[in-house]
Amino acid sequence: MSFGISGWGCYIPRYRITTREIARVWGDDPLRIRDLYLIEEKTVENYDEDAVTMAVEASRRAIVRAGISPKDIDAILVGTESKPYAVKPIASILIDALGARYNVQAVDSEFACKAASDMMILAYLSVREGKYSNVLVVATDASQGEPGEHLDYSASAGAAAFIISRNDVCAVIEDFYSYCSDTPDFWRRDGCLFPVHGEGFTGEPAYFRHIISAARGLMEKMGLKPSDFDYVIIHQPNARFPVRAASILGFPIEKVKPGLVVDRIGNTYNASALLGLVNVLDIAKPGSRILLVTYGSGAGSNAFSIYVTDKIEERRGRVETLQEMLKMKIYVDYSLYSRFRKLIKMLQ
Amino acid sequence: MPDYSIPVPRYWRRIGEYYRLEASRCLKCGKVYYPPRARCSCGSTSLEKISLLDGNFILREFTVLHSVPVDFEKQKPIIHGIVENVNMNIRLITQISDVLDISKLHKDIPVEPIFRVVKRDGNIGIICYGTKFRPKSIEGV
Numbered sequence: 001m002s003f004g005i006s007g008w009g010c011y012i013p014r015y016r017i018t019t020r021e022i023a024r025v026w027g028d029d030p031l032r033i034r035d036l037y038l039i040e041e042k043t044v045e046n047y048d049e050d051a052v053t054m055a056v057e058a059s060r061r062a063i064v065r066a067g068i069s070p071k072d073i074d075a076i077l078v079g080t081e082s083k084p085y086a087v088k089p090i091a092s093i094l095i096d097a098l099g100a101r102y103n104v105q106a107v108d109s110e111f112a113c114k115a116a117s118d119m120m121i122l123a124y125l126s127v128r129e130g131k132y133s134n135v136l137v138v139a140t141d142a143s144q145g146e147p148g149e150h151l152d153y154s155a156s157a158g159a160a161a162f163i164i165s166r167n168d169v170c171a172v173i174e175d176f177y178s179y180c181s182d183t184p185d186f187w188r189r190d191g192c193l194f195p196v197h198g199e200g201f202t203g204e205p206a207y208f209r210h211i212i213s214a215a216r217g218l219m220e221k222m223g224l225k226p227s228d229f230d231y232v233i234i235h236q237p238n239a240r241f242p243v244r245a246a247s248i249l250g251f252p253i254e255k256v257k258p259g260l261v262v263d264r265i266g267n268t269y270n271a272s273a274l275l276g277l278v279n280v281l282d283i284a285k286p287g288s289r290i291l292l293v294t295y296g297s298g299a300g301s302n303a304f305s306i307y308v309t310d311k312i313e314e315r316r317g318r319v320e321t322l323q324e325m326l327k328m329k330i331y332v333d334y335s336l337y338s339r340f341r342k343l344i345k346m347l348q
Numbered sequence: 349m350p351d352y353s354i355p356v357p358r359y360w361r362r363i364g365e366y367y368r369l370e371a372s373r374c375l376k377c378g379k380v381y382y383p384p385r386a387r388c389s390c391g392s393t394s395l396e397k398i399s400l401l402d403g404n405f406i407l408r409e410f411t412v413l414h415s416v417p418v419d420f421e422k423q424k425p426i427i428h429g430i431v432e433n434v435n436m437n438i439r440l441i442t443q444i445s446d447v448l449d450i451s452k453l454h455k456d457i458p459v460e461p462i463f464r465v466v467k468r469d470g471n472i473g474i475i476c477y478g479t480k481f482r483p484k485s486i487e488g489v
Contacts, residue, residue, distance in 0.1 A: 014446050014482075014486060015446075015448075046445060046446060046464075047422065047423055047465075048423065048445055048464040048465040048466070048480070049464060049465070050465060050475075052463075052465075052475075052477060053462075053463045053464050053465060053477065056463040056477075057462065057463055060463075084475055085475070093477065096363050096364070096367050096368075097367045097368065097463060097477070099368050099399065328485075328486050329486070330446070330448050330486055332448070336448075339422075
């Protein structure tokens, strides 16, 4: 018996801002900015959107794709770092917004950008153990970035949702491997509006160390090598980091590109690598194998080996794809961006 | 459309109709009510709950508010629309979102339900969520 993904869905806002527009306002060289991050544009949540609304929309699509009723869901597990409430869960709002049963387990979790993939592991283990039949896992973030700083060019909004099941699986989770340590690369203190980077820690000791260790650990555990995978999807705070990490691991660029969406969406934090997975599931052929490596600051990575089954074809066409959503875009300038993201604060 | 001025308990009691567009349908004559009702105009009290989310919707009329209640000052202008669920032949009043250039918005276009924040009660109060609608296509908006 195999366990894994039976349905997937996503949501991104329609509004976009280009990194060129942000650079215009803050006096940066737009070409240098694009060269630094390889991000053309990013999503901008409307004034009436947040991590909750995007989670609902992505979840509704995942449920339709899986062909189940919301009443068939046994647990709702959310990963986010941008809850609109400090105390009051997104998961319980999802119960009523989706029309799920009330006798379900429901919880939000936080580990920077990694929590949703941890929830995917817990969902996989619980269906494998026979405790649950269908678990909804949601990655959602509308994260903060200090105006004019690095994150202003990348922090964006989006959500991805997956139904993890013991039946009708279209993408089998074959195995997983986790690698975590106390690494101070990025944090946001309680009550602070914006996160900060531990500058020297961001790259090698944080992102690359954890991602490379998790990916290599998984491949060693399973006896697999890069040539056994058709796609590699890596957490994408910008487009440079995942391409370099894949290169270090020995993957050619062709296996990276289908799962790389940050250049047109920005960094959606918990949904970052998982929107890459959505994009790959929208196109992957039966028999394909996917290496998915998520990353969360603080720091840790989860690596998954995912095998696409024959059932994938029948799940397509039920809801819009990520590529279709990417075409539905309306550009805003920095003034509207500041208003929609609530960056304009009253002094009194 | 959510009542703009209601307190938390009354909002909570209407979560079904706000979140899932929950309506009631008469089991005797088939008439659909939104907001849901306990008694049909035919006299029957046998009504079932149904969700209007799955139908096809058309924007029949709309108006633009520039003078808005205090909770909505940061969201103005607000577009109020009459949206018809053509499968169930029922119309409802709702907010239209994701429209940047209102001069290009037209009636009789397909719209789709979308889960959104309706209002935030200051900086410490509850966030009220509900269903709004947006144009299905981005042409002209």
